[in-house]
Amino acid sequence: MPGSLQSFKAEFFKALSHPVRIKMLELLADGEKSVTELQTILGLDQSGVSQQLSVLRAKGIIVSRKNGTTVYYTVRDPLVFQLLEIARNIFNNHLIDTKDMLSQLETEKETDPALIS
Amino acid sequence: MPGSLQSFKAEFFKALSHPVRIKMLELLADGEKSVTELQTILGLDQSGVSQQLSVLRAKGIIVSRKNGTTVYYTVRDPLVFQLLEIARNIFNNHLIDTKDMLSQLETEKETDPALIS
DNA sequence: TTTTAATATTCAAATATTTTGATATGCCTT
DNA sequence: AAGGCATATCAAAATATTTGAATATTAAAA
Missing domain, CATH: 1.10.10.10 (Winged helix-like DNA-binding domain superfamily/Winged helix DNA-binding domain)
Incomplete structure (x- = not known):
């Protein structure tokens, strides 16, 4: 089992x-x-x-x-809404990280534009 | 979008x-x-x-x-664990309902066995 | 530098999900 | 009863995921 x-x-x-x-x-x-x-x-x-x-x-x-x-x-079950809300929070945290990643990539791009393609 | x-x-x-x-x-x-x-x-x-x-x-x-x-x-993100815990609760609630359903079905079966098949 | 251990990737077959269009069912109105 | 909504189901094609076997990568050890 x-x-x-x-x-x-x-x-x-x-x-x-x-x-x-x-x-x-x-x-x-x-x-x-x-x-x-x-x-x-x-x-x-x-x-x-x-x-x-x-x-x-x-x-x-x-x-x-x-x-x-x-x-x-x-x-x-209303708990489902709580679940979705937590998912939303995780999602927001993730977005912030992604933004960080993107801006970091952006500065790297200034150094070596080939990195983007 | x-x-x-x-x-x-x-x-x-x-x-x-x-x-x-x-x-x-x-x-x-x-x-x-x-x-x-x-x-x-x-x-x-x-x-x-x-x-x-x-x-x-x-x-x-x-x-x-x-x-x-x-x-x-x-x-x-530790929120993931919260998410899983909520899911677990939803799951438990659901199990209870299922158990209710099953026992209810069980008593119905005593009345009319054909209901099960 | 060859080998070995730990992890990752690739590919193809098997399976499952999504999508679309057609058809079915049930209920209300006339 | 016939027609028209609202909803559900079915079936087939398109797409995506899972699984397992084989192969690749990387770092340490010998």
Whole structure:
């Protein structure tokens, strides 16, 4: 049985590893949204939206509520938002480092322009 | 330019979406480890370990330090551990739900065994 | 300077994910 | 019941990831 816990976690992160799905979760931070609303905001076709939602649903990250013919989605566990926020912080730290790297590269370029190409 | 931020985040999560890489990060929570150490603990072949490490390195999640011929790896931003901990909590909540679901299904099964298949 | 140990890279096959378009289902209105 | 929305599923092509074996690099030791 070793590694099954890690596999489960990996599956969870895999569900988050798509730009559209990240965006969806960020949109759902404001509260529930219908498929059409998501579709409009994201500017994607219906099928694509539905499919990405089904990935998140399959991992239990979002849940749906049906009203007539429209389906509303919500993030099940608010911890997901904390997770995204931490990711954002890590991302910001990383950006700073990248900026440092870039400016450093910039000064190296002044010395030897060939370094850039 | 819309969505590039989400893409970046997605890339980050993608780096975490592999059982071996999760396990590596968990091992690195104790402090730096060499490739051989990781290889021994994980019970994988050298090439595989090196490859997974390079994925994490490419995303800037881990950094390396070289001493002679051995390379030591560390997680760059400790926030990563917080991230993993939150993921663990989400995972636990989810497990509880799953257990509930299962036991509920179990009682339903007593009523109507056909529900299981 | 040849060998050895530790790590990294490369390549190709196997597998998985994404994307697109078409089709299906369910519910509401007329 | 027929038509029209809203959503979901399916299937195939395009793309990306994983895996394993072979090869390359680098630093130390002999």
